[in-house]
Amino acid sequence: MTRMITYRDAIQEATAEEMRRDSGVFTYGIDVADHKRIFNSSKGLVEEFGPDRCFSTPLAEDAMTGFGLGAAINGMRPIHVHMRVDFLLLGMNQLVNMIATHHYGSGGTMKVPMVIRAIIGRGWGQSYQHSKALHSWFAHVPGLKVVMPSTPRDAKGMLIAAIRDDNPVVFIEHRWLYDAVGEVPEDCTSISLEGARVLRPGKDITVVGTSWMNVEAIRAAQILEKHGVDVEVVDVRSIAPFDSKTIIDSVKKTGHCVVADNDWVHCGFSAEVAAAVYEACYKQLKSPVARIGYAPVPCPCTRPLEDEFYPNAIDIIRSVESKLGLKPIDLSGEDFYSYENKFKGPF
Amino acid sequence: MTRMITYRDAIQEATAEEMRRDSGVFTYGIDVADHKRIFNSSKGLVEEFGPDRCFSTPLAEDAMTGFGLGAAINGMRPIHVHMRVDFLLLGMNQLVNMIATHHYGSGGTMKVPMVIRAIIGRGWGQSYQHSKALHSWFAHVPGLKVVMPSTPRDAKGMLIAAIRDDNPVVFIEHRWLYDAVGEVPEDCTSISLEGARVLRPGKDITVVGTSWMNVEAIRAAQILEKHGVDVEVVDVRSIAPFDSKTIIDSVKKTGHCVVADNDWVHCGFSAEVAAAVYEACYKQLKSPVARIGYAPVPCPCTRPLEDEFYPNAIDIIRSVESKLGLKPIDLSGEDFYSYENKFKGPF
């Protein structure tokens, strides 16, 4: 049985089901158990599992990250939640110096099954301290797995897999995806943490997306389709380990590649994708790889500048046009996602 | 007048001269003013400038990073020193959320002239918590400048420039460079923070190095020269802003590029270099860009594995050979740098 549910509910279901299955699973973090329940993604957990297994903590990201490590070493499966990935900057030392290394440093004798859920806080007027992504940072560090699901189905399946994984997994959720609705089988279980996925097959050009940028890519593809361009959209999903093969296969077929990363460009994940594609598709590439991302500035508050800051479907369309040598499409009749005009999935 | 001095003394001279020139300059951090003086790089400062302008602090990297921001806003020019760049993981929130954004967030009304000196702690048996580099992380964040000088002359000139710069500058020093000796003019002043430098001209292949990897690249070039291969070594120096032009000009000439980065490969700075080179030298490249870096693991303690972990001149030679289609050179008679056999500059 397949139902349509939101990304938010997918997260909630995965957590609840795993907590039912394994009494070692618990979830915690600042405001996790208040009545707003992390944008409702931890709804019902404290009622079902009690305040010992679903709890709010003091404001102490550094200590609470290390806390997860200790619980994990001792056989629990912590899920540490951050309302904004930006707050995780306070836990970076524990994450990188401690959590990522403990299995290695103990000669493989101890394991760290821990999930760190971090929400990309993009939104209306959130400014520069609530808008980072940081997946390239996490992925740079050996010993961490890093995933960014962009559909409700992947959110559920990959969160289940992350909880069951014996390694630390950084699980990055985009705030704007929370309302996205998609098909999720009733009996959805684990979906591999390792592998990109073709979200939309196409033959003319490959657009590689991370997280929310897949929504923009799909919208771009819909519009381009009307103009005879068949876009293949590949959702990266796993930033580390990184499945370059799915992307490379796609680019070998299409000969063109646009990377739409939900992050800054310089030294970002889009550089890794570009380098991998260039190396493997050297002969097949008909144009240089394009990299689309945040403007190279801190995110401003005011909406007109904020809209300029974030990359979107229009940027993707323009990039595709330039790769394929097309004239700019008149987009005046098209609808695009904006906060004011809330996205209504599924995609 | 040009003299031969060590990298360590170059750092010390730059700091002392700037402290003399400008009473707003001060230097601080854990153990900065103890009798070991950060591997002697802050020698004589407390004697000359007193404990108000050169001081050791409590162990509090997070607070002490924010402290620098406050002093900088109020017109001082702090130099915050970290004996290992790894400790800066505790200051990441202040660096990224606060320091990098303050000029922007104040609409340009306030400036943050601050230098963060961080030493890459590589050494004999230092293990996984004293061996990171992190320059790709810093460079990823708009609002920070990031440099990694690799010669005594650049160390002095770029530190002077960093201190005088009105922006936060992360200044990354490799511990093994401290003993390197090189020419530094008596009257050396500021050297631009923006720009790569051709360390050794050559025509057959370009090796792009960061920090210590330039030493390995030069050694590789010396050996390859004996075998008729003329290597051009380009020292990146500036990670942000990044001068891709010098590198691109070199690769356009040589047609081959090896990036030897003093860091992990995945999502690292080497990906940015590779992406930039591919994009600009698409027609001239005769082989794919090679990326050399740390093994994708936490750094182990024991010397035999540690030696495997770090990239070196031999890796560069092997990579050059494969790009140029040469047979492996017999290296058994060659000397290579190792901790046991201390490097004796100049290079």
Added chain:
Amino acid sequence: MKDLNIELYRKLYLIRKAEDAVRRDYFSDKMKTPMHMSTGGEAICVGVCHALANTDQVMGTYRSHGIYLAKSGETDQFFAEMYGKATGMAKGKAGSMHLTSPKSGLICTSAIVGTTIPVAAGAAYANKMQKNGKMVAVFFGDGAIDEGVFWETLNSACVMKLPVLFVCEDNDIAVHIPGKDRHGYRSISEVVERFDCTVFTSDSTDAEVIHKLTQDALKTIRDSGRPAFMHLKYFRYLEHVGVNEDFNQGYRDRIEYEKWRAKDPVDLQRAKLLRWCKEDEIRAIETEIESRIEQSIKKADAAPFSAPNELYEDVLA
């Protein structure tokens, strides 16, 4: 006495009315920035800021309307920033959560809890080095004291003998979590007392009381050459973020609110003023402030947004 109380009232009323205007107009959806209101806590912002010299410096959090207005007294750049306009104090880049006004001494605010506390210590060090006599006061909530950086800074400032005033605005709540679920001690004052600094506490909503206490604290800092810590209680009238009341959410009690509302800082000060002023004298002050606010809002609404290329300005100096 009269003058002081009038001045305090001006500031209290300015903050209350400016925020009332924000509340009234927020639903027009022209102020696209998350609002964390100072309403209910005005006595603290006003009492502390009024005790500071104009050249003294303050820092705060995302909840800094109060200190911005108390310290700067201006509403044009304030509302323009709320409206995200080019005429805002940061050309719209900052919004409500990152207000600054360097010329009035508000030099840093932040939406990451606790993060301006060490910045204040560094600013105090600079002032000490420059022997300019400036004081720095840093405002933060009872949530911020959970964070390690508070303790690192408190400790460091005590060792380094910095002229800094720590102002803990304790509303006993962090978003929706009360102090008792976050604090592993009976009272923060009792803990901080054991550090090499002086502690002042109050739960007064009388700006004059806070003003006097702050003067004492500042004098102690100057005399002792050590930091001071003020632990000041108040009640947050509205939701954590947003402009509404939230007693219907069930996580806290309206009764507690009523108790505090009965000693509302603005009403209380107005009642006191009647000792020295006639009603119409007070009304004149109020009308002047109200019309200033409406003017500022009109100007803000009419002002242009920053041009798109402004996005790329101010990244590096």
Added chain:
Amino acid sequence: MKDLNIELYRKLYLIRKAEDAVRRDYFSDKMKTPMHMSTGGEAICVGVCHALANTDQVMGTYRSHGIYLAKSGETDQFFAEMYGKATGMAKGKAGSMHLTSPKSGLICTSAIVGTTIPVAAGAAYANKMQKNGKMVAVFFGDGAIDEGVFWETLNSACVMKLPVLFVCEDNDIAVHIPGKDRHGYRSISEVVERFDCTVFTSDSTDAEVIHKLTQDALKTIRDSGRPAFMHLKYFRYLEHVGVNEDFNQGYRDRIEYEKWRAKDPVDLQRAKLLRWCKEDEIRAIETEIESRIEQSIKKADAAPFSAPNELYEDVLA
């Protein structure tokens, strides 16, 4: 009484002699790992660890030879790790700064100051959830209490009522910086007392005294359901990192050392033992330990290094 004191002496002597062997052989340059010696602080490692059950857990710093040996009693994997060999507890990957021994309960050590403190809280939470009755003791220096993470953890553990024993090994120095230049309070105990936990202090070098105090602390944790904090003073005999004395460096006084040396934990315990044992009984214990150490060193020296491909193992589980 006799048995206890013999057991304590065994552990004290094991640590002292193992480290003496490290000091003797370090210059052969076969142990390529930075050494932070426990010498001088043995009463603390031994007194605390001996009060713990075998299944109880400990965590420490880069200066953890003492707790490794006290908790595990084994020297084969210890020396093999120092020699960086495949037979080491972590196949050479950890070295001196990252010793662990999960089967003996040493589950985390770290070369970043303060970082195992919160890890201990999490481990204690797990034990509490699993109702396995295990205790966790975490060792850290007086430098670690400068770091915010200490305060965050102390506060959180008190709120969460975790069964954790904080053990501050206070040698009044962090690398070369004395406590007075880093601490903005008179006494850490006085500060921590104000948290919801129980504080125990001692400057004894008598392992029996520390043992007893730890038993009290553990009982208090069980009875009160709250954390306990032990503030224990000792003197670091050797340089911060390395195996030598460093009184010639001028930053600290030999006189203070002499005072502590006069009540050296190993000598003191040996002297006490003479109440119950004959000299040759003690010598027998010592000889056994010495020969065990020499055996372990021989084995370590003879063992192979890990093969190069071992580099890539254990990154992910």
